[in-house]
Amino acid sequence: MLKGISHTGIAVKNLNEAVKVYQTLGAELGEIHNAPESGMRAAMVSAGGDTLELIEPVGDRGVIGKFIESRGEGIHHLCIEVDDIRKTLADLAAKGIRLIDTEPRQGIEGMVAFIHPKSMNGVLIELLEK
């Protein structure tokens, strides 16, 4: 079952500056996650009852750096929370949806898997089971 949007991931060049911009809108800074092995660091920002994840590239080998290089800053992915990620992946695969991860893997907040944007109208979707 689909529970809702966990967060919207936004690729930004400068995390500190981006946090200030979204604070201007009234958003509030939450946790900072460092993931140098993935070439990124991220700030979780509360937007009312919702969450934005501002993601800055670290080094030049990560997907966020490559994304900004080819498309510029902007929304990188939509994270959707489900209650059973393995069942969701099986359902999607059975319906011909192209998956980046056929098996869930451990993320910061729980088990995660990405769906290919080519199957989701150009939207990179991260599934999350907390």
Add this chain to the structure above:
Amino acid sequence: MLKGISHTGIAVKNLNEAVKVYQTLGAELGEIHNAPESGMRAAMVSAGGDTLELIEPVGDRGVIGKFIESRGEGIHHLCIEVDDIRKTLADLAAKGIRLIDTEPRQGIEGMVAFIHPKSMNGVLIELLEK
């Protein structure tokens, strides 16, 4: 005050096909909005407690058609609900944020105004006061 994300707008080539794709994920079809004068029609889709707006171009003069032509399908905008849109616009302008609409205008769900993506890390933000 920022209340939360009202919806995420996704530009799609074929609305009926896109609705089916998101239903596969467990989302549920809600209202359809026709706005031929803006060159679009849209389906509101419930994703758990959150909402996606799948937007299809109608004719060849609308912003959605131009967006898809230049960037392909994908997330077009993020709609953020605020309780006082005029105050929010004034606050943003005072802090040097570039606005597309300096005055709110009537939208389908309430008064709306867009903020320029150049000031929001590449994200086109629609403000909404219901």
